[in-house]
Amino acid sequence: MLLALGVLTAMAVLSPVLARRGCGRELGYLLAASFLGVAAVIAAQVPRILDGGTVETSVEWLPSLGVTFALRLDGLSSLFALMVLGVGALILAYCPRYLGPQDPHGAVYGLLTLFAAAMLGLVLAADVVLLFVFWEATTFCSFLLLGLAGGKATRPARRALLITAAGGLALLVAVVLLTAVTGSTVISDIVADREVILESPLALPIGALVAFAAFTKSAQVPLHFWLPGAMVAMTPVSAFLHAATMVKAGVYLLMRVSPIFAGLPAWSALLVSVGLTSALWGAFMALRQHDLKAILAHSTVSQLGLLVAAIGVGTSIALAAAMLHTIAHALFKATLFMLIGIIDKEAGSRDIRKLSGLWRVMPVTATMTALAGLSMAGIVPMLGFVSKEYLFQGFFQTDFAPAAGVVAGAIAVAASALTAAYGLRIFYGAFGGTRQPGLYEPSPAFLAPAAVAALTGLLLGPGIDLLNPLVARAGADVVPGQPLAAFEFWHGLSPEIVMSGIAISTGLLLFLRRHHVDRLLDRIAVPDAGAAFDRGHARLISFGYRIGQPDRADGTVNHLVRPLLGALGLALVGFLAVRDLPEVRPSDTAADWVVAGLVALGVAATLATRNTLAALASLGFVGLLMAALFVSAGAPDVALTLVLVEVLTAVVVVWVLRRLPTRLPAVERRRLWGAGMLAIACGLAAASATYALTGRRSASVASEYFLDNAEAATGGTNVVNTILVDFRAMDTLGEAVVLAVVAIGLLALLGPAGGGVAEPRASTQDRDSAAAEVFLQASARLVVPGAALVAAYLLYVGHDAPGGGFIAALVAGAAAAVHQLAHGQLPRWLGPEQLVGCGILVCVGTATLALAMGEAVLAPFKLPGLEVLGVGSALIFDIGVMLMVLGMLVAALDRFGADTRRSDPLKVHP
Numbered sequence: 001m002l003l004a005l006g007v008l009t010a011m012a013v014l015s016p017v018l019a020r021r022g023c024g025r026e027l028g029y030l031l032a033a034s035f036l037g038v039a040a041v042i043a044a045q046v047p048r049i050l051d052g053g054t055v056e057t058s059v060e061w062l063p064s065l066g067v068t069f070a071l072r073l074d075g076l077s078s079l080f081a082l083m084v085l086g087v088g089a090l091i092l093a094y095c096p097r098y099l100g101p102q103d104p105h106g107a108v109y110g111l112l113t114l115f116a117a118a119m120l121g122l123v124l125a126a127d128v129v130l131l132f133v134f135w136e137a138t139t140f141c142s143f144l145l146l147g148l149a150g151g152k153a154t155r156p157a158r159r160a161l162l163i164t165a166a167g168g169l170a171l172l173v174a175v176v177l178l179t180a181v182t183g184s185t186v187i188s189d190i191v192a193d194r195e196v197i198l199e200s201p202l203a204l205p206i207g208a209l210v211a212f213a214a215f216t217k218s219a220q221v222p223l224h225f226w227l228p229g230a231m232v233a234m235t236p237v238s239a240f241l242h243a244a245t246m247v248k249a250g251v252y253l254l255m256r257v258s259p260i261f262a263g264l265p266a267w268s269a270l271l272v273s274v275g276l277t278s279a280l281w282g283a284f285m286a287l288r289q290h291d292l293k294a295i296l297a298h299s300t301v302s303q304l305g306l307l308v309a310a311i312g313v314g315t316s317i318a319l320a321a322a323m324l325h326t327i328a329h330a331l332f333k334a335t336l337f338m339l340i341g342i343i344d345k346e347a348g349s350r351d352i353r354k355l356s357g358l359w360r361v362m363p364v365t366a367t368m369t370a371l372a373g374l375s376m377a378g379i380v381p382m383l384g385f386v387s388k389e390y391l392f393q394g395f396f397q398t399d400f401a402p403a404a405g406v407v408a409g410a411i412a413v414a415a416s417a418l419t420a421a422y423g424l425r426i427f428y429g430a431f432g433g434t435r436q437p438g439l440y441e442p443s444p445a446f447l448a449p450a451a452v453a454a455l456t457g458l459l460l461g462p463g464i465d466l467l468n469p470l471v472a473r474a475g476a477d478v479v480p481g482q483p484l485a486a487f488e489f490w491h492g493l494s495p496e497i498v499m500s501g502i503a504i505s506t507g508l509l510l511f512l513r514r515h516h517v518d519r520l521l522d523r524i525a526v527p528d529a530g531a532a533f534d535r536g537h538a539r540l541i542s543f544g545y546r547i548g549q550p551d552r553a554d555g556t557v558n559h560l561v562r563p564l565l566g567a568l569g570l571a572l573v574g575f576l577a578v579r580d581l582p583e584v585r586p587s588d589t590a591a592d593w594v595v596a597g598l599v600a601l602g603v604a605a606t607l608a609t610r611n612t613l614a615a616l617a618s619l620g621f622v623g624l625l626m627a628a629l630f631v632s633a634g635a636p637d638v639a640l641t642l643v644l645v646e647v648l649t650a651v652v653v654v655w656v657l658r659r660l661p662t663r664l665p666a667v668e669r670r671r672l673w674g675a676g677m678l679a680i681a682c683g684l685a686a687a688s689a690t691y692a693l694t695g696r697r698s699a700s701v702a703s704e705y706f707l708d709n710a711e712a713a714t715g716g717t718n719v720v721n722t723i724l725v726d727f728r729a730m731d732t733l734g735e736a737v738v739l740a741v742v743a744i745g746l747l748a749l750l751g752p753a754g755g756g757v758a759e760p761r762a763s764t765q766d767r768d769s770a771a772a773e774v775f776l777q778a779s780a781r782l783v784v785p786g787a788a789l790v791a792a793y794l795l796y797v798g799h800d801a802p803g804g805g806f807i808a809a810l811v812a813g814a815a816a817a818v819h820q821l822a823h824g825q826l827p828r829w830l831g832p833e834q835l836v837g838c839g840i841l842v843c844v845g846t847a848t849l850a851l852a853m854g855e856a857v858l859a860p861f862k863l864p865g866l867e868v869l870g871v872g873s874a875l876i877f878d879i880g881v882m883l884m885v886l887g888m889l890v891a892a893l894d895r896f897g898a899d900t901r902r903s904d905p906l907k908v909h910p
Helices: 002-043 048-052 075-098 105-124 128-147 151-180 187-192 194-199 201-217 228-231 235-243 246-261 266-286 292-313 318-348 361-379 383-395 405-433 444-460 468-478 495-510 514-523 529-552 559-576 591-608 612-632 636-658 669-693 701-714 719-727 729-750 769-796 805-823 832-850 872-898
Strands: 056-062 067-073
Touching: 002 067, 002 075, 002 105, 002 559, 048 075, 048 361, 067 075, 067 105, 067 128, 067 292, 067 559, 075 105, 075 235, 075 318, 075 444, 075 468, 075 636, 105 128, 105 235, 105 292, 128 187, 128 201, 128 228, 151 194, 151 201, 151 228, 151 246, 151 529, 187 194, 187 383, 187 636, 187 832, 194 201, 194 246, 194 669, 201 246, 201 266, 201 529, 201 636, 228 235, 228 266, 228 292, 235 246, 235 292, 235 318, 246 292, 246 318, 246 468, 266 292, 266 405, 292 383, 292 405, 318 383, 318 405, 318 444, 318 468, 361 383, 361 444, 361 495, 383 405, 405 514, 405 612, 495 805, 529 769, 559 636, 559 669, 591 612, 612 636, 636 719, 636 805, 669 729, 701 719, 719 872, 729 832, 729 872, 769 872, 805 872, 832 872
Parallel strands: none
Antiparallel strands: 056 067
């Protein structure tokens, strides 16, 4: 199973390269062969599965959370895995003749293969956390595949992403709740704890969240509208999404959790009502369409509704019928999409009002379309006939309310009648009527994948015995302890046969009266759910714009008032909530009070002066005093970081001063008093919170653990650094990556600002500015190399003394800033993209090397032969952190100095 996922992932990564290196669109045949190879690997385990066994494998992933990368092959996952791989192979073999020379072959093949890998991982996942990861991967892949359609896909892709991502959030909450209730993330253990879950007060929320997640993925009413909009995607994407991947994920999830909730009236009522409503509504909407792909899109909503409703019934017959119909639907829906793609390519249109007589020039295409349509309508001898008969039988077993079975069966018949009507509409609209000249049958290679799917659906109807063992084994996983009866191609006259006759005859009547039906349908006003969603989304964005409007003002007042008022509100809540505080454990000294007094003088000086430079100097003085306070409190690392931040702030101020007057503007007395009162209130709130929340408890358990175990566990004596690069290295990596993303985003949005060679200063600059420039350039020759050596020293000793990667990056950033001030540009070798990229590679490489050495991810280890020099994983990881942080600083400095060549940074303008 790991091999199967690895092969698909590797092919997805290699596809763009292979497509560019000569394979082009013919790469689809190679990928189809790889899919079949992976399917053969899975199929080789089927005999073992049929004997009641399972195939399991796991790799340690998140041991602290008890989560493993665990895969499990049982009957249900085998059925879905073979469906994903088989249909995927047909669609990839279809792509070479469908794609044109200008299509992005590498992107299409890479994303389709990644889509298949994500779906395969989802059905094989044995851990709910892993299942969620693959669930979200399918969302991401479908969004990217829709995006390949260009600008017209913007709105549909956004709808699909927002709806399915909302379902992903619901599934995440359900996963957390299930883990909390059962104490395990293993799916088999969770299912085995059915009674524990149902007795929990969280059972109802868990069931509702899982159902909501499945409804979003499988496009159930009222969340169905994203699926028809997704038809903007190219036909192979639509075929794969509808037949075997995205929309089937919700069906699989419901089947997988069915052993927990099956038989519960609330669960059955929810799934049956939503499913049958979707089945009827989807079929009704399909009958209104004229675009062949739009008909199929609404048809998918209808067919998925039948599957969801059957799962909700929860009996062995209904669940087995749902599994069988899942296979039938994958075959006939893949066939129809591929054939409609052929019609679109050959005739240049999918509108049935513009197509006619294609059966005369494309008889093979017409025959294959007829076979798939017969299976969709449930007509003998197709596989869809068998699955529909058993679906009808299952709906009669609905028992969550009196007469529920009769009502469910009647609605299913009505939906099937509409299905037969729009199935005939598809065939007659494309192939009936007078001959359309200038067209011809496509090449056999183009037709072959669709023909294979159509003929498979034809052969598996009478040959249902071939599927019986696998479906029975899958049913045993979903309905444990209840043996499933074998499917029969014909089991005599029965109520299901009568229901089928009513559905088919009614559908035929609707087709024969299609002109009257069309006029009636045109008179019925149908709400546009997609447009309503777009309006709601636009209003939400507009509301957010209004909320953020004050933050786009030029002055600082609008930026500060709301957070300060919020702080006062929190202080008030804290004052009302906090009671019976422990005794204060005083630890302050006389030096602390001296520093506090100096801070007060610095703040007073900032308020009193109107000179810009003096105010900024006073603020910097306050920052340095706070650093001194941290030193006295025994936190030299924090103090050093604060001093370096003050230095870099001074550099930023140099750029800002170009746009500030030499004197601060006068403020109205009314506004001055208001600002003063707000500042005093916030200061009192902060002081009160400090008094209430500090110095009132002994050392925490965590601090004592780190102080007692840091050196023994990591070999480092600087506890702060060991926490950052050893104990919580994953957190540090995440924070550093955030900074790296900021740098990359800054460059992507604004572009690099620096140029190659700094232009000479204007000849009109005054003598003082010229002298300052010469002084800076001379100083930089000493400061920059010295700062680089200090950065290297702080990086090296950080594990045992104040320092580390972040502090070293700040020192190196200060050196780069001095160079920029002196020369008007950053050093050429300081490319932010290269720094960020190298930093990420170094950090990820450290994690990978730890795994290769048999350790956990980012666990501390010694490098052979370098122990004497003190070089270990912590130092290597710190180097990566330093490079990422430095890359962010360089990107920011590059933007701050964007117009250095046009303006003197040393001169303050009046």
